[in-house]
Amino acid sequence: MNKVEEEVLRKIKPKPYEVEKIERIFSYVKEKLENKIKEYGIEAYVELEGSIAKDTWLSGEWDLDIFVLYPKRLGKLWVKNEGFKIIFEALKDMSHEIAYAEHPYIRLNVENVEVDVVPALKHDYAWEAETVVDRTPFHTAYIRSKLGEEERDQVRLLKRFLKGIGVYGAEIKVSGFSGYLTELLIVQYKTFRNTLAHVAKDWRTGFVIDVEKHYSSIREVKEKFKEHPLIVIDPVDPNRNVAAAVSEKSFSTFIAASKYYLRMPSLNFFYPQIGEVTIKDVMKEISSRDTDILCLTLPIPKKPSDVIWGLLRRNLVNTVNVLKKFDFKIVDYDVWCDEEKQAVFIIELEKAVLGSTVKSIGPPVFLEPDATYFLKKYLESKETIAGPWIENSRWVVLKKRKYREAKELLLNRLVSQCLSSVLKEYIEEHGFEIYVNNEIRKYVEKLGSKDFIVFLTKFLRKKPLWLK
Amino acid sequence: MNKVEEEVLRKIKPKPYEVEKIERIFSYVKEKLENKIKEYGIEAYVELEGSIAKDTWLSGEWDLDIFVLYPKRLGKLWVKNEGFKIIFEALKDMSHEIAYAEHPYIRLNVENVEVDVVPALKHDYAWEAETVVDRTPFHTAYIRSKLGEEERDQVRLLKRFLKGIGVYGAEIKVSGFSGYLTELLIVQYKTFRNTLAHVAKDWRTGFVIDVEKHYSSIREVKEKFKEHPLIVIDPVDPNRNVAAAVSEKSFSTFIAASKYYLRMPSLNFFYPQIGEVTIKDVMKEISSRDTDILCLTLPIPKKPSDVIWGLLRRNLVNTVNVLKKFDFKIVDYDVWCDEEKQAVFIIELEKAVLGSTVKSIGPPVFLEPDATYFLKKYLESKETIAGPWIENSRWVVLKKRKYREAKELLLNRLVSQCLSSVLKEYIEEHGFEIYVNNEIRKYVEKLGSKDFIVFLTKFLRKKPLWLK
Numbered sequence: 001m002n003k004v005e006e007e008v009l010r011k012i013k014p015k016p017y018e019v020e021k022i023e024r025i026f027s028y029v030k031e032k033l034e035n036k037i038k039e040y041g042i043e044a045y046v047e048l049e050g051s052i053a054k055d056t057w058l059s060g061e062w063d064l065d066i067f068v069l070y071p072k073r074l075g076k077l078w079v080k081n082e083g084f085k086i087i088f089e090a091l092k093d094m095s096h097e098i099a100y101a102e103h104p105y106i107r108l109n110v111e112n113v114e115v116d117v118v119p120a121l122k123h124d125y126a127w128e129a130e131t132v133v134d135r136t137p138f139h140t141a142y143i144r145s146k147l148g149e150e151e152r153d154q155v156r157l158l159k160r161f162l163k164g165i166g167v168y169g170a171e172i173k174v175s176g177f178s179g180y181l182t183e184l185l186i187v188q189y190k191t192f193r194n195t196l197a198h199v200a201k202d203w204r205t206g207f208v209i210d211v212e213k214h215y216s217s218i219r220e221v222k223e224k225f226k227e228h229p230l231i232v233i234d235p236v237d238p239n240r241n242v243a244a245a246v247s248e249k250s251f252s253t254f255i256a257a258s259k260y261y262l263r264m265p266s267l268n269f270f271y272p273q274i275g276e277v278t279i280k281d282v283m284k285e286i287s288s289r290d291t292d293i294l295c296l297t298l299p300i301p302k303k304p305s306d307v308i309w310g311l312l313r314r315n316l317v318n319t320v321n322v323l324k325k326f327d328f329k330i331v332d333y334d335v336w337c338d339e340e341k342q343a344v345f346i347i348e349l350e351k352a353v354l355g356s357t358v359k360s361i362g363p364p365v366f367l368e369p370d371a372t373y374f375l376k377k378y379l380e381s382k383e384t385i386a387g388p389w390i391e392n393s394r395w396v397v398l399k400k401r402k403y404r405e406a407k408e409l410l411l412n413r414l415v416s417q418c419l420s421s422v423l424k425e426y427i428e429e430h431g432f433e434i435y436v437n438n439e440i441r442k443y444v445e446k447l448g449s450k451d452f453i454v455f456l457t458k459f460l461r462k463k464p465l466w467l468k
Numbered sequence: 469m470n471k472v473e474e475e476v477l478r479k480i481k482p483k484p485y486e487v488e489k490i491e492r493i494f495s496y497v498k499e500k501l502e503n504k505i506k507e508y509g510i511e512a513y514v515e516l517e518g519s520i521a522k523d524t525w526l527s528g529e530w531d532l533d534i535f536v537l538y539p540k541r542l543g544k545l546w547v548k549n550e551g552f553k554i555i556f557e558a559l560k561d562m563s564h565e566i567a568y569a570e571h572p573y574i575r576l577n578v579e580n581v582e583v584d585v586v587p588a589l590k591h592d593y594a595w596e597a598e599t600v601v602d603r604t605p606f607h608t609a610y611i612r613s614k615l616g617e618e619e620r621d622q623v624r625l626l627k628r629f630l631k632g633i634g635v636y637g638a639e640i641k642v643s644g645f646s647g648y649l650t651e652l653l654i655v656q657y658k659t660f661r662n663t664l665a666h667v668a669k670d671w672r673t674g675f676v677i678d679v680e681k682h683y684s685s686i687r688e689v690k691e692k693f694k695e696h697p698l699i700v701i702d703p704v705d706p707n708r709n710v711a712a713a714v715s716e717k718s719f720s721t722f723i724a725a726s727k728y729y730l731r732m733p734s735l736n737f738f739y740p741q742i743g744e745v746t747i748k749d750v751m752k753e754i755s756s757r758d759t760d761i762l763c764l765t766l767p768i769p770k771k772p773s774d775v776i777w778g779l780l781r782r783n784l785v786n787t788v789n790v791l792k793k794f795d796f797k798i799v800d801y802d803v804w805c806d807e808e809k810q811a812v813f814i815i816e817l818e819k820a821v822l823g824s825t826v827k828s829i830g831p832p833v834f835l836e837p838d839a840t841y842f843l844k845k846y847l848e849s850k851e852t853i854a855g856p857w858i859e860n861s862r863w864v865v866l867k868k869r870k871y872r873e874a875k876e877l878l879l880n881r882l883v884s885q886c887l888s889s890v891l892k893e894y895i896e897e898h899g900f901e902i903y904v905n906n907e908i909r910k911y912v913e914k915l916g917s918k919d920f921i922v923f924l925t926k927f928l929r930k931k932p933l934w935l936k
Contacts, residue, residue: 204834205861229861252861256833259840289853290824291866331827331866332857351823356758358818359799365724366672372727379935385757389800389930393673393697393720398759398799398930462857462866467847 004265012058036090045069054143056155062113069122083119126236138236143183157192164270165257167250172309175247196258214238272465277457292352296345299430319418336455352406362395472733480526504558513537522611524623532583537590551587594704606704614655625660632738633725635718640777643715668726682706740933745925760820764813767898787886804923820874830863
């Protein structure tokens with residue numbers, strides 16, 4: 001381990017007082033739960049799961065996952081209703097909120113520690129599990145059985161690295177590497193360094209890792225799991241790809257950053273510094289750059305984080321595709337969202353205003369009725385500037401462009417052609433705004449979000465912070 | 469035959485005085501040739517060939533093709549030297565010039581009639597012929613045996629129609645339908661009207677006509693003759709495609725014009741009227757149209773017509789491809805040439821000036837050494853505006869565009885990348901000029917060619933003259 005990694009590990013390894021605090025909170029909540037369970041006369045276990053149970057958590061990141069495991073004969077409907085009710089009754093006097101994943105669960109805040117208390121079923125095998133939470137205890141047990149103290153530190157380093165380069169987390173917003181996936185990489189490659197070495201050297205789109213050798217060949221895996229950049233077979237359930245959420249971009253970012261880190265290790269990868277960001281600098285960059293930046297601001301309905309990010313990403317891609325269809329050349333695009341009220345599509349174009357004429361390729365002269373229809377249309381049209389004429393075997397025409405300005409195109413077609421029904425209905429009611437280049441200042445000032453200014457700065461810079 | 473066709477036929481059918489004049493000239497030249505042949509004691513025939521021999525010529529188009537057919541045992545080298553010498557000696561006292569095709573021949577001017585006197589070999593079968601001229605007598609004989617008086621008039625109508633729509637002639641400049649091909653279409657389809665009806669209804673790219681049914685199936689023909697829009701098997705030599713010179717554009721123009729003529733017959737197809745053309749109107753159209761017109765003027769070496777047109781067309785396509793490679797959107801292009809000294813590439817672009825930035829797609833992050841090379845290059849480059857960043861699995865960069873202006877691009881790359889060696893050497897010595905939009909006026913005025921103004925007018929209009 002080199003100096004950089006030693007320094008990082010010093011920072012991220014949990015301190016004794018943290019461990020003590022976490023254990024104390026767990027004991028407290030556990031006792032409350034067990035008392036209530038006893039009242040109901042049910043046979044259930046209260047267990048710690050997740051990174052704290054596996055001892056792969058990072059200092060300062062105090063997220064407790066406490067599972068109440070009920071007998072499997074009770075079934076998932078019972079868990080959802082009765083199982084949840086027992087937990088709720090046990091903890092309702094504490095500071096809490098009700099959260100929803102596949103099932104409802106309780107989120108407590110105890111001494112600034114986030115504690116999720118989740119009802120689940122206790123199965124004999126992971127592949128029996130019907131829900132994500134029922135599978136979790138098997139993941140916990142597997143990782144605990146495979147990782148020694150040394151390797152748990154290696155997981156910590158890898159987690160911090162993935163966080164630093166922006167690809168840690170399976171949620172749609174990040175579309176990166178989950179905690180369990182990170183742990184499996186260390187099970188496979190043993191150390192942080194060795195992981196990076198293999199990622200840099202061996203990984204290509206469609207890479208397969210089968211830690212427990214559940215399959216006899218890569219080919220067998222490839223036939224079963226299609227179109228994912230990375231396929232990591234779940235040791236406890238061979239039908240699952242643990243890396244299904246990893247996007248091509250996250251996958252490629254990990255490869256590129258691994259190569260760069262190995263050439264020149266630096267704290268920068270673990271703790272990227274964006275430096276000072278100001279509206280002034282952002283606006284200066286926008287006005288000096290000879291591209292056009294378009295911000296489309298949308299009010300959004302309140303939805304779970306993954307729902308809203310999935311929706312926004314899909315709708316952004318639709319929007320960009322409509323722009324491309326009308327000949328706009330896209331440099332880059334991204335979406336920002338406060339997950340509460342407001343989202344922004346930011347799109348950079350080579351030019352947001354095109355020439356007023358466009359050549360349009362029609363049908364082959366011998367294809368009827370298309371040829372006659374094309375000729376009739378353009379011989380009579382006021383939009384025709386020259387022609388129609390014959391090029392090779394086709395009719396073509398030079399005509400006025402329908403939409404010269406990207407803004408005009410979106411004002412006309414965003415709702416009807418770019419948005420899916422949920423956003424469409426919401427936007428039809430609440431409206432949207434489009435700001436181009438210098439106009440963006442108005443919006444940024446009104447929004448007053450430092451996070452958005454950081455987002456804009458990164459969007460304009462584009463270069464990953466670890467790339468020097 | 470409708471009124472239009474009757475009127476056209478009245479105009480194009482040779483008048484008795486023309487026939488008399490042609491016959492008189494042929495007799496005169498024939499006698500001179502036969503006297504000289506007799507002197508040399510050689511057994512040879514003097515024959516009329518071509519459209520006059522076949523009686524398919526048009527009034528006013530007095531081109532006599534007189535062939536001197538020598539015994540085949542003398543061979544083509546003898547024809548080229550001795551055979552030519554005999555003709556030359558017979559006619560050297562008349563107004564003449566020496567012309568070159570595969571062999572040299574004599575071109576006379578007798579009472580404003582162009583008379584080509586060509587030495588050739590007399591074979592027993594067309595497929596024995598090694599040269600185009602040796603094959604000609606078989607074509608003449610075939611057509612004479614197949615066409616009656618009625619059908620010869622139908623050939624005349626079809627020729628005039630093809631001339632009118634601009635696709636008559638197998639020379640590279642036109643890349644259209646030869647006289648012999650036109651005659652074969654009437655052998656196949658009997659009348660002008662029926663030809664147009666079949667062309668409009670049946671013709672598609674790769675259409676096959678095998679008048680004498682030399683092949684057992686279309687498939688057999690398709691396997692032998694590839695990639696021509698039209699395949700017409702030569703009745704006298706089944707290995708030849710008589711329509712090999714027909715371009716996709718000429719082929720398609722014939723189809724489209726046939727459809728339109730059948731819907732609404734008009735003199736316009738036979739005698740297209742461009743109307744009055746002036747520099748003023750051309751320049752007004754150029755400056756009002758929101759595209760950019762670029763004229764590249766080249767001095768050209770003296771070469772046979774087909775050589776220079778072939779060269780110019782290929783070089784124009786190269787030039788357009790270089791423009792496309794650098795992101796310029798091409799509306800249309802063509803070449804004008806006086807076949808003496810001067811040629812002009814005219815290229816219409818959506819915009820002749822592009823934005824100053826361009827997004828450049830690099831290699832996948834895992835592809836080495838490409839990825840490292842790309843990063844090194846753009847991390848250090850002053851051309852880099854933003855990035856490099858990762859998009860899907862690739863590195864990409866936003867950089868300064870190398871050539872913003874089409875003119876600048878061509879000034880830099882025309883000679884090195886667009887021209888083939890013949891033109892390249894000539895242009896390196898004599899230079900070239902580029903005129904954009906309003907600058908074109910200077911050149912047009914200096915050139916002072918009505919033909920070029922007509923060419924420019926048609927280029928801007930684009931719409932075929934027969935299309936209303």
